[in-house]
Amino acid sequence: MKTVEKRIRECVSNGKKAFVPYMMAGDGGLDTLHHKLIFLEKCGATAIEIGIPFSDPVADGEVIQQAGERALANGVSLRKVVEELSGIKGKVSVPLILMTYLNPILAFDMKLFIDRCLEIGIGGLIIPDLPLEEDGLLRERLEGTDIALIPLVSLTSSDDRIQDIAVKAEGFIYAVTVNGITGGRDHFGEEVVEHLKRVKAVSPLPVLAGFGISRPSQVEQLGECTDGVIVGSAIVDAFYRDDLESVRSLMNTSDGKFKIGIS
């Protein structure tokens, strides 16, 4: 069992739910990465998802696209994020998950990239443009490492497909809760809850819901039928506005009913 999965399971077996915040590396300057990671860890993050900016982010909504553009304007790249993370190795103890589009990894060189991830102790990779059909090579190279290749399932994935993805999944299953790109949504309908229950039923791994979760009430709603949630745009936006209080309150929203995080 890879560390990411272990941490989520520990969290769940303590009667809590996992909370994985997403942040865009380099938004506000790469030198702020370190402090933000420590802050998120202190707020009770189960793991932290670090977004890598890309020139053509087709799976991202407005908020994250703009954060990515700001990071790109700061000269941030996958290479630089990896360097920065090498420098803060050991200072953050929750698993770090890199979310990057495929092309920066190819440009970096896949083998070299994995070697660097192993040195730093990266706990997982989420690659939004690498579906099951195309992930064979990377999967092979991650075999036997502690880096989990975390797959996405969507509302459009058929039952057979969800099954195929679940069988090969590592770490956890990232269940996408909207047909759409990342970003806040007003509410989640019954079909989303049903979908999450279906994924949960077939998955041998923990299931975390993500995309469009931006409010405490949504965290609670979706937390109920999964093992936890991933929150992106709302955290990115709060960091951008330098509103640490709202990051903290989002992550601790469920005190009482749900205890989010392992803190």
Next chain:
Amino acid sequence: MAIEMRRGRYGKFGGQYVPETLMTALIELEKAYEEAKADPAFAEELDYYLRDFVGRENPLYFAERLTAKIGGAKIFLKREDLNHTGAHKINNSLGQALLAIRMGKKKIFAETGAGQHGVATATACALFGLECVVFMGKEDIRRQELNVFRMELLGAKVVSVDKGSGTLKDAVNEALRYWVANVEDTHYILGSALGPHPFPEIVRDFQRVIGVETRRQIVEKEGRLPDAIVACIGGGSNAIGMFHPFVEDEAVALYGVEAAGSGIATGRHAAAIADGKEGVLHGSYMYVLQDEDGFIQEAHSISAGLDYPAVGPEHCHLHSIGRVTYSSVTDAEALEGLQILSRTEGIIPALESAHAIRFAVELAKDMRQDEIVVVCLSGRGDKDMQTVREALGGGVE
């Protein structure tokens, strides 16, 4: 020669590098396309519209005065410029619109650079009563105002994309995002032999009519196959449609012409085979213009239709196995090509096609007079008059 090594792959190129949300739609599209291909009624219906609506088959025209002026091989032009809407794009838009109808989808969207594919798709949607949204970069909207008006006149909604540099690449990004959000009832008519499988195959098959007709026509006129075929390459749809029926004929030399913009050495160009590296963009593994961090670079060309930072996966494969020779022509050279053809034949080519003309002229010069060169004249130049006038400083040389 076996081109397709496995489903959706051309050698190592191609594939399906898209968000999971789109995978079900791609699988469904592939299935629907396989069924359509196996159904003679589908081909019949498409043939009907290609004939009575588009005006096919279009001529393979012997450019006698151009040939005489160059003094080398005989030059023939495949007249895609005579199609309804003025370019080869309509072949694909009609085919995919019929496919969408088969799939029960009434909403269509597309990306467009210069606006030719947008106009062709808006046309097909008007013909069949489908809803149509076209994504177009803000900068391209400015450059191609009249095409925006044409699309709107045809009932399409044109959405301005101001992200990135506001050109074709950004319009495709936005189109993919739109598809993710509207995947259940909407079909994406992708305009070139690009994108995730099965698009490169579908677009190629709908454009194959160019090469199939050419083959029959040249044999009728000359009693044999040509010695060389030339086509311009942006994403590569007219070229792959022209080349594909000839790929097995080793004696026919195939030349793809990329846009060298201000010159390859300046970095301001769209020549992904000449100067790109292997990578993934818009769902496909291809040669891509990118920096050392893997960020996609902007393409530059006087011809908006060639202004794309990658080349379709089948072309990448044909390049890697040496079956097609890829070369490039600069903005200035393309303008020369445009003027030569205008003066000698009374045909004003699209700036895209002018790249192929310019290359073919140089090629024909060094060939014997009994040899034959066919050029795919992919579109007509009406849409480019403003750009050409500006580039020529308000007058002709």
